[in-house]
Amino acid sequence: MTGPVLEMHQITKRFGSFTAIDDVTLTLGEGEILALLGENGAGKTTLMNILFGHYAAEAGRVRVLGTDLPSGRPRAAIEAGVGMVHQHFALAGNLTVLDNVMLGSESLLRLRSARADARRKLLRIADRFGLPVDPEAQVNRLSVGERQRVEILKALYRDARVLILDEPTAVLARPEAQRLFETLREMAAEGLSLIFISHKLQEVMAASDRVAVLRSGQMIAERNTAETSAEELAELMVGRKVTRPVRQAHPLGAPVLVARNLSIDDAGETQLQDVSFTVNEGEILGIVGVSGNGQATLSRMLSGLVKPTSGTMTLSGTDIRMLGPRGLIAARAGRVPEDRLAEGVVADLAVWENAILERIRTPAFSRHGFVRRAAAKAYATELITRFDIRGATPETRTGQLSGGNVQKLILGRCLSIGPKFILANQPTRGLDEGAIAAVHETLLEARSQGAAILLISEELDEAVALSDHIQAIVKGRLSKPVPSAEANAQKLGLMMAGIWEGDDHAA
Amino acid sequence: MRLERRSHVPLHIVFIAPVAAVCVALSLAAGLIAAAGVNPLTAYMELLRGALGSRLSISEMLTRATPLIFTGLAAAVAFRARLWNIGAEGQFFMGALMTAWVGHSLSLPGPLGVVILMLLGMVAGAALLAGPAVMRLRFGVDEVVTTLLLNFIALLFVGLMIEGPLRDPLAFGWPSSVPVDGAYRLPDLIPRTRLHYGLIVAIGAAGAVWLLFSRTVFGMESRATGLSAPAARFAGISLPGTLMGVAVLSGALAGLAGSVEVLGVTAGVTTTMSPGFGYAGIVVAMLAALQPAGVVGSAIFVATIFVGADAMSRATGVPSFIADVIVALCLLSMLVALLFTTHQVRR
Numbered sequence: 001m002t003g004p005v006l007e008m009h010q011i012t013k014r015f016g017s018f019t020a021i022d023d024v025t026l027t028l029g030e031g032e033i034l035a036l037l038g039e040n041g042a043g044k045t046t047l048m049n050i051l052f053g054h055y056a057a058e059a060g061r062v063r064v065l066g067t068d069l070p071s072g073r074p075r076a077a078i079e080a081g082v083g084m085v086h087q088h089f090a091l092a093g094n095l096t097v098l099d100n101v102m103l104g105s106e107s108l109l110r111l112r113s114a115r116a117d118a119r120r121k122l123l124r125i126a127d128r129f130g131l132p133v134d135p136e137a138q139v140n141r142l143s144v145g146e147r148q149r150v151e152i153l154k155a156l157y158r159d160a161r162v163l164i165l166d167e168p169t170a171v172l173a174r175p176e177a178q179r180l181f182e183t184l185r186e187m188a189a190e191g192l193s194l195i196f197i198s199h200k201l202q203e204v205m206a207a208s209d210r211v212a213v214l215r216s217g218q219m220i221a222e223r224n225t226a227e228t229s230a231e232e233l234a235e236l237m238v239g240r241k242v243t244r245p246v247r248q249a250h251p252l253g254a255p256v257l258v259a260r261n262l263s264i265d266d267a268g269e270t271q272l273q274d275v276s277f278t279v280n281e282g283e284i285l286g287i288v289g290v291s292g293n294g295q296a297t298l299s300r301m302l303s304g305l306v307k308p309t310s311g312t313m314t315l316s317g318t319d320i321r322m323l324g325p326r327g328l329i330a331a332r333a334g335r336v337p338e339d340r341l342a343e344g345v346v347a348d349l350a351v352w353e354n355a356i357l358e359r360i361r362t363p364a365f366s367r368h369g370f371v372r373r374a375a376a377k378a379y380a381t382e383l384i385t386r387f388d389i390r391g392a393t394p395e396t397r398t399g400q401l402s403g404g405n406v407q408k409l410i411l412g413r414c415l416s417i418g419p420k421f422i423l424a425n426q427p428t429r430g431l432d433e434g435a436i437a438a439v440h441e442t443l444l445e446a447r448s449q450g451a452a453i454l455l456i457s458e459e460l461d462e463a464v465a466l467s468d469h470i471q472a473i474v475k476g477r478l479s480k481p482v483p484s485a486e487a488n489a490q491k492l493g494l495m496m497a498g499i500w501e502g503d504d505h506a507a
Numbered sequence: 508m509r510l511e512r513r514s515h516v517p518l519h520i521v522f523i524a525p526v527a528a529v530c531v532a533l534s535l536a537a538g539l540i541a542a543a544g545v546n547p548l549t550a551y552m553e554l555l556r557g558a559l560g561s562r563l564s565i566s567e568m569l570t571r572a573t574p575l576i577f578t579g580l581a582a583a584v585a586f587r588a589r590l591w592n593i594g595a596e597g598q599f600f601m602g603a604l605m606t607a608w609v610g611h612s613l614s615l616p617g618p619l620g621v622v623i624l625m626l627l628g629m630v631a632g633a634a635l636l637a638g639p640a641v642m643r644l645r646f647g648v649d650e651v652v653t654t655l656l657l658n659f660i661a662l663l664f665v666g667l668m669i670e671g672p673l674r675d676p677l678a679f680g681w682p683s684s685v686p687v688d689g690a691y692r693l694p695d696l697i698p699r700t701r702l703h704y705g706l707i708v709a710i711g712a713a714g715a716v717w718l719l720f721s722r723t724v725f726g727m728e729s730r731a732t733g734l735s736a737p738a739a740r741f742a743g744i745s746l747p748g749t750l751m752g753v754a755v756l757s758g759a760l761a762g763l764a765g766s767v768e769v770l771g772v773t774a775g776v777t778t779t780m781s782p783g784f785g786y787a788g789i790v791v792a793m794l795a796a797l798q799p800a801g802v803v804g805s806a807i808f809v810a811t812i813f814v815g816a817d818a819m820s821r822a823t824g825v826p827s828f829i830a831d832v833i834v835a836l837c838l839l840s841m842l843v844a845l846l847f848t849t850h851q852v853r854r
Contacts, residue, residue: 303741325743335741343741348734357731358742366724373722 005030005193006082006162011050011060020046021057022217028162033184033194035208035225037201037237039432040402043217044197048164052084053077064162083155084164087171089147091139097150098122098135101157118157125156130186145176152183156192163187165196169203170430173291173458181207199237199432201230202461213237238434245441247466248448253281256452257333257421262311264297264476271297273476275311279421279452284443286467286484287456289496294476295456296338299425302454303335304328315421329358334414338425338456340403344410347399351389352380354398355413379416387412387442404435411442422446425456440466460492474498513851520848525794525805528844532836539832545823557818558811564818566700570772572810574599574781576709577764578788579795579802580716581632585757587720587797588733590643590750592636594654595761596785597661600776601635602628602762604665606769607776608673610687617690624691625708625766632762633755635661640754644747658785666778675775686774693771703771710803712760717799719756729753761785782813790838796845809834 006028013021021043028034038044049055051062056072063069064080091100102118119135126133131149139147148168155163165184169177184194184207198204204211205225213220213236221236235241257279264272272294279285289295300306301313304325313321315331323331337343345354356365356376365376380394387408392401401409407427414422424443428436443466447453457463463470469481472495479500482491494500537547558568578595585592606628613620639653666682669675673684693703720726732739732749740746764784773780791809795801816830 304743305740325741329743337741339737342735343737346731346735346738346742349731353727353731357727357739357744360724360727360742369723369725371722371724371727 003030004028005065006051007063008047008051009061009063011047011057011062013046013050013055013057020217021050024060024214024217024219026212026219028193028195030193031188031191033188033196033207033209035204035211036195036197036214037199037204037211037233038214039199039237039434040404042214042237044199044214045166046217047214048084048166048195048197051077052082052164078158078160081159081161082164083158083160083162085148085151085155085166085168087166087168089151091147091150093140094138096136096138097133097142097153100139100150101135101154105158122153122157126153129156129190129192130183131156143176144171145173145179148172148180149183160192162193162195165194167197167199169198169200174460175290177203201233201237201433204233205230215239234433238432242433242437244437244465245444247284247444247468250282250448252283252468253450255280257313257315257454259313260311262301262308262313264301264306265309266297266306271476272301272308275476275478277454277471277478277481279454281420281450281452282447283469284447284453284455284467285481286463286470287454287473287478288458288460288463288470288492289473291458293473295425295473297476298473299338299423299456302328302333302423303337325358326361329417330362332417332420334417334419334422334451336407336410336414336422336424336427338429340406340410341399345398345406347397349398350394351384351392351396351398351401351409352377352394354409355380355383355394358413359417383409383412383416387415388438402435404431404438407431407435407439408442411439415442415446419446419451422451422453423456424453426458427455428457428459428462436462460489464492470495472496472498472500513849516848521796524844524848525796525801525841528794528840529808529837531840532833535836535840536829536833540825540829543825543829545825550819550823550825550829553819553822554812554815556815557822558815560818562697563700564814566697566702568807568810568814569706570701570703571814572806573703573705573709573771574764574768574784575787575791575806575809576706576713576803577760577767578784579791579806580712580788580799581757581760581764582788582792583795583797583799583802584716584720584760585753586733586792588729588750588753589736590640590753590757591651592639592654592754592757592761593651593789594636594639594657594661594785595757595764595788596781596783597654597658598632598635598758598761599765599768599781599785600661600665601631601765603765603769603773603776603780604668604673604684605631605762606766607684607687607774608668610691610769611673611685613688613691620688620691621693621770624687624770625763628762628766628769629759630762632760632765633758635762636754636758637751640751644750662778665776669776669778673776678775682777684776687769691770692774693767701772705767705771708763708767709806712763713799713803716756716760720799725749725752761788764788787813787834790834790841793838793841793845796841796848809837812837 004027008026011021011024024047036044050057053072053074053076061068064082067080069080070076098119101122122135131153133149133153168180172180188194208225211223211225211233215237255278260276262272262275277285301308304323307322315333320328320331341347359365365372377394384392389405389408391405428439443453455466464484464487467484470484470487471481472479479495540547540550557564559565581595606624609627610624635657639650642648642653643650669682669684675683675685693705696702696704696706728744729749732744732746736746769776787809791802791805794805812833813830816827819825820827
C-alpha cells in the first residue's frame with residue numbers, strides 16, 4: 001500500500017443545531033477495504049454523502065488522489081474517481097444493463113450513441129473485476145444481487161478508483177452477500193480502494209482490512225481487522241457492552257398453534273405445500289431458509305391475509321383457518337410483519353393511531369363508531385414507557401421513529417393483547433446491535449411467559465440462538481423440526497438445500 | 508440541492524402554503540392581464556370590488572361558494588382515501604335532476620320534503636360514483652377515466668330528460684326541467700338576494716365531514732387506507748368496504764351540491780346550471796390541502812375569483828376567462844406548495 005488515495009480531514013457537518021459529523025478524519029489506502037461501522041444514525045451515510053458531494057460540510061476538506069474536492073459538487077467527486085453504490089438502487093428497470101451503465105455518462109448533444117464502444121468497455125471491466133454480466137439483459141429481470149452488480153459496474157464504468165458501498169448487504173440473502181465479499185476482495189486486489197458502510201459485525205470482520213467506528217458523529221476508533229474482535233467492535237459501536245440475551249432451556253407446555261397439511265395455491269401456483277408444524281407454550285420455533293422459498297406466504301397466512309386452500313390450523317384447539325387479521329387478534333395471536341414500515345405501521349399516522357389501528361373496532365378503543373381518543377392516547381403512552389420507545393410521544397409521526405423504535409411499537413402492540421401465539425417475521429432485519437438485543441429480549445420474555453412464537457429468520461445465528469426447534473422451508477415445503485441444540489451450520493445448510501432425512505420428496 | 512422530507516411540519520407553514528400559492532398564481536396571471544392591455548392592479552381591485560364590494564356582490568359570491576363547498580368536500584373525502592373521483596360534475600347533475608324530478612310532484616310537509624329531496628339527491632350522486640368504484644375494485648378499472656367520462660354521459664342524460672319527459676312546458680321553449688314545488692324552495696338567508704339556507708347546510712356538511720374524518724373509526728380507517736393500503740390491510744381494514752364507503756360519501760356530497768342548487772337557486776335543471784362546480788371542487792379541495800375545515804375558506808376564495816372576474820371583465824374588458832386561468836394556476840402552484848409543506852430544500 002502506498003500513500004492514501006483518499007483523505008477526509010477534520011470534517012464537521014451540522015443540521016441546524018444538530019451536529020451530525022463532529023471533526024472526523026479518515027484516510028483510505030490504495031487497494032484497501034475499509035469498513036465504516038456504526039449504529040443507525042451514527043453519521044455513516046452523512047459522512048459518505050459529504051465525500052460524494054451530496055452535502056457540503058461546515059468545516060474540513062476532502063482530498064482524492066492528491067487533489068482537493070470542491071464541496072457540494074457530486075460531479076467533481078465522480079470526475080475525481082469516487083463512485084457510490086447506494087442502498088436503494090437508482091436503476092431504470094425497463095432498460096438494459098448497458099443502457100443503465102451508459103445513462104448520464106454520455107453528452108446529450110451527441111447525435112450517435114457509441115453503444116459498441118461502451119459495450120466493449122463494460123465487458124472489459126466486468127471481466128477484470130470478476131463481475132460477470134449480460135449487457136443486453138433487462139434490469140427488471142435481474143435478481144437483487146445482480147442489480148447491485150450493475151450499480152457497481154456503473155461506478156467502475158466512470159473510472160472510479162474509490163468505491164463507496166452504502167449497506168451493501170442490507171438487501172442481499174446470505175449466499176449473495178458471500179459472493180459480494182469475494183468480489184470486493186478481487187476488486188481490491190486490482191487496486192481499487194473500497195469503503196463499505198455496515199452495522200453488521202460479522203461481515204465487517206469477514207470482509208474488511210481495517211475498521212473505522214463511528215458513534216454519534218464522532219470517530220471513536222480505528223482498528224486493523226486482524227487485530228480486533230467482534231466483541232470489541234460491538235462495544236465500541238454501541239458505547240457500552242451489549243450482549244444479546246441467551247435463551248434458557250425450560251420445559252415446553254401444551255401445543256398452542258397446530259398446523260396440519262396446509263397448502264396454499266395462488267393462481268395455479270403452489271405457494272405452500274403440505275406444511276405441518278406445532279408450536280408449544282413457551283416455545284420458539286424457528287423457520288429458516290433462503291429467501292423466496294415461501295416464507296412470505298407462510299407469514300401472510302399466519303397474519304390472516306391469505307387463507308389456506310386445504311389443511312387445518314388451530315389455536316389452543318379453536319379453528320383459526322378462516323380468520324382475518326382482526327379475528328386472529330381477538331383470538332390472541334400477535335403478528336410482527338417482515339416490512340415494518342410498509343405493513344407494520346402507516347408511517348404517516350401518529351404513534352397513537354398505529355398503536356390501536358388493528359384493534360380500533362374493539363370496545364377498548366371505540367364506542368358507537370367514534371374513536372376513544374383519550375383511551376387510545378393513554379394506551380400509547382403506556383406502550384412508550386413500557387417498551388422504551390425512544391423519541392416518541394403519542395402524537396409523533398410514526399415514520400419519524402428509528403427502525404428499532406418502530407419495531408418496539410409493533411412488538412409492544414402485540415404483547416399487550418396477552419398473546420398466546422406470536423408470528424415474528426424477520427423481526428431484527430436492518431436493526432442495529434442495541435435494537436436487536438432489545439427485540440431478542442422482548443421475544444424471550446414473551447416465551448418465558450408462555451407465548452408460542454414462530455420466528456421466521458434468514459439470520460441463522462439468530463434462529464439458532466432464539467429457537468427451541470428449527471424447521472427449514474424449501475420451495476414451499478417444511479422439513480421436520482430439529483432441536484436447535486443439534487443444529488450446526490452443516491446440518492442447517494443441508495436442510496436449507498432441501499436435503500432432509502427420512503423424506504423421499506427432497507430434491 | 509435536493510428535497511428532503513421534513514421531520515415535522517411547522518404549523519405556520521400549513522397556513523403559509525396556500526397563501527403563497529395564491530400569490531404566485533395571481534402574479535403569474537398579472538402577466539396575462541398586462542398582456543391584455545390592462546394594469547393588473549386595477550384589474551384585481553375591480554375583481555375584489557365585484558365580489559366583495561357590496562352586500563349584493565357578497566351575497567352573489569356566497570351563493571356561488573355554496574355548491575363549491577359541497578363539491579370541494581366531495582373531492583377532499585375521495586382524494587384522502589386515494590379514490591380519484593373526477594366525476595363530481597356528473598354527480599352534481601344527477602343530484603339536481605333527481606331533486607327536480609321528485610320535487611315537482613312530491614306532496615309532503617315542506618321541511619320534511621326538503622330533507623327527503625336532499626337525501627334523494629345524495630343517493631343519485633352516490634349511485635353514479637358507485638359504478639366506477641365497483642369497477643375499480645372488481646376489475647381494476649382506473650376510476651379517473653370512468654368518472655371523468657361519466658360526466659359527459661350524465662350531462663347528455665340531463666339534456667335528454669329535459670328535452671323529453673321532464674321538459675318544463677311553461678319555460679317558453681327554454682330547455683329546462685320541470686321546477687320543484689315552491690313549498691320546497693330553500694328560504695333566503697339575506698332578503699332580496701339569491702343567497703339561501705343552503706350555505707348553512709354546506710358549512711354544516713363541512714363540520715360533519717371534519718368530525719367523521721378526525722373522530723370516527725370509519726374516518727381513521729379511510730385515512731389509513733389512503734396513506735398506506737398494505738399497512739391498512741395488515742391491520743385488518745377491509746379495503747373494498749372502506750373504498751365503497753368513501754365512494755358513497757363523496758358521490759353523495761356532490762349530489763347534494765346539485766340538490767341544494769336546485770332547491771335554493773334554479774328550481775329547474777338546465778344543462779348550463781353549473782359553470783363547472785364539479786371540476787372547480789377539485790381545486791377547492793387541493794387549496795384546502797384536503798382538510799374539510801379548509802374547504803369552506805377555499806370555496807369562498809374560488810367563488811370570489813369567479814364572481815369578481817365577471818365584474819372585472821365588464822369594467823376593464825379583460826375576458827372573464829381569466830378566472831379559469833387564475834384558478835388553474837392556483838391549483839398548479841398549490842401542488843408545488845404542498846410539496847414544500849412536507850419537504851424542505853437542502854443543499
